[in-house]
Amino acid sequence: MQGLRPEPVLGVSLEGISLLRLDQSADLAPGNKRYKLEGFLEQARRRGVKRLLSFGGAWSNHLHALAAVGADQGFETVGLVRGEAHELNSPTLQDARRWGMRVVALGRSQFRLRNDSLFQQQLVAEYSPCLLIPEGGAGPPGVHGCIAIADTVRRLGRGARRIVLPVGTGTTMAGIVAGLDNTFEVIGVASMKGAVDLEGRIAGLLDLMTPGDHARWRIDHGHHCGGFARVNSSLRAFMLAFEAVQDVPLDPVYTGKMMLALHTACQRGELHGRSTTLAIHTGGLQGRRGYEWLGGIS
Ligand SMILES: *Cc1c(COP(=O)(O)O)cnc(C)c1O
Numbered sequence: 565m566q567g568l569r570p571e572p573v574l575g576v577s578l579e580g581i582s583l584l585r586l587d588q589s590a591d592l593a594p595g596n597k598r599y600k601l602e603g604f605l606e607q608a609r610r611r612g613v614k615r616l617l618s619f620g621g622a623w624s625n626h627l628h629a630l631a632a633v634g635a636d637q638g639f640e641t642v643g644l645v646r647g648e649a650h651e652l653n654s655p656t657l658q659d660a661r662r663w664g665m666r667v668v669a670l671g672r673s674q675f676r677l678r679n680d681s682l683f684q685q686q687l688v689a690e691y692s693p694c695l696l697i698p699e700g701g702a703g704p705p706g707v708h709g710c711i712a713i714a715d716t717v718r719r720l721g722r723g724a725r726r727i728v729l730p731v732g733t734g735t736t737m738a739g740i741v742a743g744l745d746n747t748f749e750v751i752g753v754a755s756m757k758g759a760v761d762l763e764g765r766i767a768g769l770l771d772l773m774t775p776g777d778h779a780r781w782r783i784d785h786g787h788h789c790g791g792f793a794r795v796n797s798s799l800r801a802f803m804l805a806f807e808a809v810q811d812v813p814l815d816p817v818y819t820g821k822m823m824l825a826l827h828t829a830c831q832r833g834e835l836h837g838r839s840t841t842l843a844i845h846t847g848g849l850q851g852r853r854g855y856e857w858l859g860g861i862s
Contacts, residue, residue, distance in 0.1 A: 578823075579830055580838035582724060583812065584717065587819075587847040592636055595847015596736045597629035599713055601697070603705030605637065608695045615640040615694040617687060618701075619670070619678045622647060622654040623793075623854045625847065626700045631660035641665040642691060646675040655853045702733040707769050710739025717744065717842060724748075724842035728826060730755055730818035731783065732792075734762050736846065738769035744779035753784045753822040757791035787825040793817050799824055800857065807858075815848035816855055 587594050593601075608616060616639050620627035627643040634641035643660055645652050649669040657667050670678075677683040678699055688696050701709075713736065717727060727744070731737050731752035741750050754762060762783050770778060789799040795816045803820045806827075807813060814820040826843060829835040852858050 578810070578826070578843075581826060581830075581835075581841045581843055582722065584720065584842055584844045585812075586713070587813075587845045587849055592632040593629035594849070595625060595629070596710065596713065596844075597626050597701060597847065598633055599709045599739070600626075600701030600706035600735055601629060601633055601709065602712070603707070603709035604695065604697045604701065605633070605639070606708075607705055608639065611695065613693050613695045614638070615642065615691060616697060617642045617644065617691050617694045618697040619644045619646075619675070619699040621645065622652055623656050623851045624700075625851055627660055627665070628656050628850050630697070630701075631663040631665035634665070635663040642694070643667045644670045644675075644678070644687070646670060646672060656850060659850070700733050700735065702735045704769065704772050706733075706735040707739040707742065707773065710736045711743035712739075713844070714740045714743025717748075717844075721842050723840055725840040726751065726837060727779070727842050727844065728753065728822060729844040730822040730846055731759075731762065732756065732818065734766040734769065737781065738766050738773075740844075741766070741779045741781045742770060742773045742776075745777040746780055748779035750779045750781040751784060752781070753787050753825045755788060755792055755818050755821055757788040757794075759783075759785065759788075784825055787821045787828070789821055789824070795855070802827065803858070812845070813849055813852065814845075815851050816858070817851060818848050819845055 586596055591598060616630060616634055618630055620643060622645055631641050643665050645667055647669055652667055652669055661667055684696055688694060725748055727740060727748060727750045729737060729752055731754050737750060737752040790796045799820055802824045803814055806823060814823055
């Protein structure tokens with residue numbers, strides 16, 4: 565791998581780029597999902613609700629974190645998982661069950677209704693009293709929880725002005741943008757193909773926040789590598805080469821694509837001001853177990 569050299573700054577530094585290792589937080593649920601959940605947990609505590617319900621796939625980082633954090637904080641958790649019962653034996657869901665999550669199979673046609681308000685009302689009635697958390701911890705409470713990541717960036721960021729992170733729903737990015745001022749630029753690398761509504765969604769989430777001075781931001785749509793949870797040959801080759809020289813495990817769904825985007829920009833000479841660039845490792849390493857070619861969790 566040309567152009568990627570370890571330099572011990574903030575954990576590691578890649579060609580002068582610093583990396584904030586949320587994946588290394590000494591926590592049951594490392595990564596960004598715990599931050600997103602915090603806003604929902606606050607809501608549940610305020611309402612005195614002890615049961616948390618949410619959606620996800622069999623490899624969901626979100627359900628994994630929800631099961632861990634819920635168990636730790638005395639909540640009952642229910643995971644509504646896409647697929648048939650016999651498909652729900654991933655290591656992710658085995659962990660979740662071990663932590664006490666009740667795993668319920670939702671057929672694919674039902675799962676498609678997960679953002680439908682009538683369907684949600686039915687679920688809330690069925691599991692009442694409960695709090696229904698949107699898939700991935702998306703939405704305003706998730707944004708509020710992620711402002712704490714911006715605080716960490718300011719505290720540990722050592723003068724970083726350009727923040728780069730992988731993006732799914734945009735919730736984490738919106739929280740970071742909202743928590744920083746306009747001397748910062750935030751770049752999100754989209755993990756989904758054709759996520760044309762992402763900018764609108766992030767702008768909408770920011771509109772709901774207290775008006776104020778936000779960071780400048782933009783989305784890189786060029787590194788989805790075939791689409792959500794897809795891996796093309798360049799991503800695979802890059803990740804294997806990266807891990808051979810860097811002591812930083814990546815996940816193929818999110819952080820691998822972000823790192824590939826940074827690497828490509830470095831190679832093309834497009835990334836100026838590397839010493840003030842901070843990439844955020846958002847975690848997701850539990851999901852590596854779904855990719856044999858990566859050799860599991862390292
Ligand atoms: C969920 C997730 C993201 C995306 O977060 P959003 O708030 O949905 O944009 C990024 N990285 C990892 C590792 C994730 O698990």
